[in-house]
Amino acid sequence: MPDGAEKKPSRIQLRNRSLILDAALDVFSAHGYRGATLDQISEASGLSKPNILYYFAGKEDIHVTLLNQLMETWLDPLVEMDASGDPLEELLAYVQRKLDMARELPRESRLFAGEIIQGAPRMLPHLEADLKPLFDEKCAVIQTWVDEGKLAPVDPRHLVFSIWSTTQHYADFAVQIGVLMRTDVAAPGADAFLRDLFSKLLTPAKGQ
Template structure:
């Protein structure tokens, strides 16, 4: 995942590298500490830069956080965008479930960053939630509803079906410590979840 556009016009290789280092460091700090608990000093230390040097790229903690969220939301929606109205309904939905679980496995820090923002009331991303995100979810919910009308899948509230997919996949990233503590050693949470969620949603979707 690209956490920022590091190919801005006119940026030197060092500038792109430093910007990427700042955003990667900030991702770790914000996902662990939350927005309120994170400090510019912590981010600069993890990025290996001085605080004044870091502020050359981003004017404030808010600016860093907003840059991360903007890139994250776009990437986070890619799996839903890929749901094809012309595809086989159950296969398309199951592919979405598996893509969302895989994103949780690969990008747990990003998932926790997003969850922390939601818990704070989404002050820095509300416009995107009520804009691009809502528009995409409404579009795909209409597809799900159409499939249900045609008898391809069970007649389920489409928005809540999407919410349940989010909840059951992102849980493994946001509550990773709890999941691993309960399962104990010798378990691969994501492999087990992949099989379980496949069974669960196929039964749920059966007309």
């Protein structure tokens, strides 16, 4: 019984749980919670449906596990923003990290987006407990930078929202972007554009 919250998990347990979670990430991010079926996860993971239910208590358990794991990864780039670093550099580096993450983990980005769009039924507690405190803390840091004149005056909250939305857009709306960018093959430019966007916004008006 892998349910008990003790004992070291065997190699097989480790492998199969990870197989299931990876398959579930595919399926949940592509169809949403209610749209995903255990049969799809079963097929994608190569494990039979009852076998999946041997490793997880149910569909919701898989989803929640995925969401829990995601939260850490998701907050990481913001955690790394250093209050003692150079303000503009720190923020631009944060933008770059978020953009890299959207490119490397598009499934996770879509899973998160889908959950929030649908009212975050299974993630509200996480938002309150994990995201909110970090958000408040980092907004305070940014506000300090603004007050010290090291950044142009901006509302830190809307700044963070704009960083989230612009970067995640490249993962969440990838299909749309694919259609619209199809014209010319090579067209990254997102990095340079966002760097330009946010440095112009944040650079203080008079000499640094």
